[in-house]
Amino acid sequence: MSKYLVDKFLFTIDRDPDLVERYREDPDGTVAWWEETQANRILGCIDDERSTWLAFTDEERTALRDHDHVALFEMGAHPFLTLTLFIAMFERDHDEPLAYQKAYGEALAHLSLPYPDITT
């Protein structure tokens, strides 16, 4: 279980316009590429000084490949990161203002307090 790495994926994709489009169009390829080449990069360090130990669990990899924001919430990914990135990818597919945001919330309606812990 690596909430930190899931959050790192969401964070690094969300801040880069090209990666937002790439993840929307090709989630399998983007997740595989990211885990292979980016997951162990320490932000602010040169490539040679990367970490050696970060990898997704199968469950995390599947949730990211499936664009499954409900599973991400259930595993404690930071909800702000998930929401922001998913609005960027999918709000455009909905005509009514806030329709995507409302549907996103409704998909989580089965959850009650306490929500999954987001502490990393």
Add this chain to the structure above:
Amino acid sequence: MAKVVAVIASTHHPFYYRASRSVGDERPPFADEWVAKIERFRETLTRARPDVLVMVGSDHFHQLWLDNMPQFLVGKAPVYDANWYNEEREFGLPRFRLEGHEELSSHILRGGLDSGFDLAFSNELRIDHSVTCPIITLRPEADLPIVPIYTNIFAPPLPQPKRFVELGRQIRALVEFWPSDQRVAIIGTGHLSLELGGPRQFGPHGPDPEFDRKAVEWIASGDVEGCLAEVTLDSLHAPGNATHGFMDFMLMMGAAGDGVRADHVDSLDLFHTMEAYFTWYPEGAPA
């Protein structure tokens, strides 16, 4: 010594900029009332004639990240660029370039470190909408130097609510001991009840109107004690999963002073979250 000419606490709603400028069919029905309230709020700062703004907010995973996360951080730079691609994308926010005030930053850092707050600092900080929203609402000219102060309300483990109050008190005291003739406004933004990315998001009101009602009363009356008696890191999950941003309001209650009633209090019940605006005049209301 410097004068604290206004203490201001506000929600920071990233949709205000777009809503206030929209026209025709795009303009939401609540926009006119919202703009009128903001213009009255802005006047409370304008009347205080500040020279410098100390601005308390919270980075939303823009520059500060989980590999190196400070709890409280003071910007010390001559210039702050502001707003990020994902804020332009989602909220239509413009980019800004704000002047810094390094002397006051240094004074707050040194004084904080010497009085029990191990403050982090940044010499190159790109600030986000927690600071630029109040620039847009309160000082759209963006013509005053700022000292940004970031708090962690976002990435647990978080500091205790009491610590936010204490830091607010200390910031106020440090500004008042700054050997300068500058007029300083201390402005901080947070949230009332708020849910982001959870089942209660984007409802017709904030997720917990009862919490919001109590919170507005605590802030308006300066009821630090009552607020601290009820608010804990655990309790803040109940009103909404992003409600820990309320601790920035608690910081501002510390800056305003225990039991000091706000001179300006206003709120606006919007979809998704309630807006709330407070101004105190420590030197007395300006003419």
